[in-house]
Amino acid sequence: MEGSQLHSQGKLYIVGIGPGGAGHMTGRAVAAISESEYVLGNSTYMQQVKHLLGGKKAMPSGMGDEVERAKRAVGLASSHIVSLVSGGDANVYGMAGIVFEVAAGIDVDIEVVPGVTALSAASALLGAPLVTDFAVISLSDLLTPWEKIVKRLECAASSDFVIAIYNPKSRGRSTHFAGAVEIIRKYRAGTVPVGIVKNATRDGETAIVTTLDRVLEHSDVVDMSTTIIIGNSESMMHGSRIVTPRGYRNKYEY
Amino acid sequence: MEGSQLHSQGKLYIVGIGPGGAGHMTGRAVAAISESEYVLGNSTYMQQVKHLLGGKKAMPSGMGDEVERAKRAVGLASSHIVSLVSGGDANVYGMAGIVFEVAAGIDVDIEVVPGVTALSAASALLGAPLVTDFAVISLSDLLTPWEKIVKRLECAASSDFVIAIYNPKSRGRSTHFAGAVEIIRKYRAGTVPVGIVKNATRDGETAIVTTLDRVLEHSDVVDMSTTIIIGNSESMMHGSRIVTPRGYRNKYEY
Structure with missing residues (x-):
């Protein structure tokens, strides 16, 4: 009882x-x-x-x-x-x-x-990188085979999803992030904006806005507490921010 | 001044x-x-x-x-x-x-x-449908051309992303949801679990767990206040819940 x-x-x-x-x-x-x-x-x-x-x-x-x-x-x-x-x-x-x-x-x-989730916290610091369809991919191959991750990166890049990357790099996986950037670069211009956000809302918060061509220059910031947002073909930089238009311009004057 | x-x-x-x-x-x-x-x-x-x-x-x-x-x-x-x-x-x-x-x-x-965001609220009610890579797609073609949405559905389905669908149906768009299911069905077994969540955390909260083959039987529940989570090839039903294993079984005994 x-x-x-x-x-x-x-x-x-x-x-x-x-x-x-x-x-x-x-x-x-x-x-x-x-x-x-x-x-x-x-x-x-x-x-x-x-x-x-x-x-x-x-x-x-x-x-x-x-x-x-x-x-x-x-x-x-x-x-x-x-x-x-x-x-x-x-x-x-x-x-x-x-x-x-x-x-x-x-x-x-x-x-x-x-x-x-981290992608919302990261996006908030970057502006509005994410307001259309997006894919979320972890680069950790601890639980998912790397070949499957590669296929998902190829697919997401080729169909113009905004891409949010979790777990971009750990001590044991230093090359996956560069590999992912190389895959996405095949489908997307080097000028596409990329946001790197580390420790969002926490001590040491860092938000960097760069481009696909230059993102690897910031590799020292990239680790397991970093979220990366890669814009789609329409994403733009507005000053220090990334904005992905959602198509309102096709429908409205402003 | x-x-x-x-x-x-x-x-x-x-x-x-x-x-x-x-x-x-x-x-x-x-x-x-x-x-x-x-x-x-x-x-x-x-x-x-x-x-x-x-x-x-x-x-x-x-x-x-x-x-x-x-x-x-x-x-x-x-x-x-x-x-x-x-x-x-x-x-x-x-x-x-x-x-x-x-x-x-x-x-x-x-x-x-x-x-x-709605996908987190919906997933919480469904169990753990989402704990691996996923794609988020809105079926509204008000601001995104339908052809682009179709391409994204094809890509997400073919590379085994869990798929979260926003805005599955509105009064003016009654056929897109069935169209999306048909696309995903080409790549994924009819037994794959699907969660339909309406009014998550609000009055009238409804969570239905069904399969890709049977999801259209619940079309009356599907509208603009509904989020749909479509499992990947590994997602399973645990009683009334959807669980997507994240590969721990490949690494650990339990």
């Missing part, structure tokens, strides 16, 4: 905490963490919500421990209110997938709390 | 207010609107922030008035604090683009406040 009561009180929130700046979390994300007895996440994200952790059992872990972290969260959530924090949005290269995978067949109440 | 002082006090926030539920706005979005003297937006979005409008000059407008609304916001912002509210994220088919277009050459201080 008691076990069953405890069970029915458990809940797992998979919380998208947004790009990092405290102001960019949603009210629902703050409420979920505040309501939780346990909070799990990798050390970087735990640091970003530390103002909410008073009196809670905080369980930070390292990068790469996603499977273990998901299992631990699912286990605790059978009888406790638990938040598993995920950077940005929990669906966009976040923790939602692995949690549902390890929770398959286990009776646990799961709610995903959506968040502001 | 006075003119210049007034000028320097003006500011325009382009505010992504999220999917609609009050809890899914960010703190920064709430603060920007609260700080503003004028708040502009289409009637639907103004309704979603009405709890913040006390004592403000609220200027709602109709759908389709984007250019006029952007011009009015830019004009007011030379000497006032102004928020222009945009559903979801201001960059994802939002108001950021047209504002920067009409503001070109005008000296006005603009800040884009990012928000939770």
Whole structure:
């Protein structure tokens, strides 16, 4: 009886905490963490919500421990209110997938709390690079074969999607970003604007507006905390900003 | 002198207010609107922030008035604090683009406040459909030629992107959604899971999990307030949810 009561009180929130700046979390994300007895996440994200952790059992872990972290969260959530924090949005290269995978067949109440993903935070700093169709591609080949990534880059470039690149470079993958730029350059003019945003909304925030031809000059800024937005054939620079027209000029005078 | 002082006090926030539920706005979005003297937006979005409008000059407008609304916001912002509210994220088919277009050459201080876009809100309700590379495509041909939309659908489907569809159907465009499904069906099995989410986080919230073969049976639910998520070749149904594995199974035992 008691076990069953405890069970029915458990809940797992998979919380998208947004790009990092405290102001960019949603009210629902703050409420979920505040309501939780346990909070799990990798050390970087735990640091970003530390103002909410008073009196809670905080369980930070390292990068790469996603499977273990998901299992631990699912286990605790059978009888406790638990938040598993995920950077940005929990669906966009976040923790939602692995949690549902390890929770398959286990009776646990799961709610995903959506968040502001890095491409929105990066685009906000760049102006309006993204206001038409876009493709989102991670250059990490840890979980996706590089050949598949190449095919997606080719397709996205050839059909004029704005392209948002996540995880452009890590210590173990220094050449993929240059490779991606080379692929896109086959289909798109070298003058196409490119935005490089690092640490959006966080300490050390950097936004650089450059072009496809010159983007590799900024390789030192590019790492796992960087998001790259590559304009489409219509994207333009407006001063220090990138604007992709959405076709209003074809319909309206202004 | 006075003119210049007034000028320097003006500011325009382009505010992504999220999917609609009050809890899914960010703190920064709430603060920007609260700080503003004028708040502009289409009637639907103004309704979603009405709890913040006390004592403000609220200027709602109709759908389709984007250019006029952007011009009015830019004009007011030379000497006032102004928020222009945009559903979801201001960059994802939002108001950021047209504002920067009409503001070109005008000296006005603009800040884009990012928000939770519809695909994150929809994915949260569906589980984890999206945790790998994805393409985002609007089926509205009001501002993008249909031939370009078709090419993007072909490309996204053939290179196994998860596909998020915005604006799947309006009163004037009843056939595009069926056309898009037919294109994707050429490249992807009929058993691939599809999520249909209407009014995410708002009154009348509906989430349907179905397959590519059966999605058109739900056409009555599909309209401009609906987001569709089409899984890739690896997406699976877990009970009432869609989960796209991210390749952890290739690397870890669990």
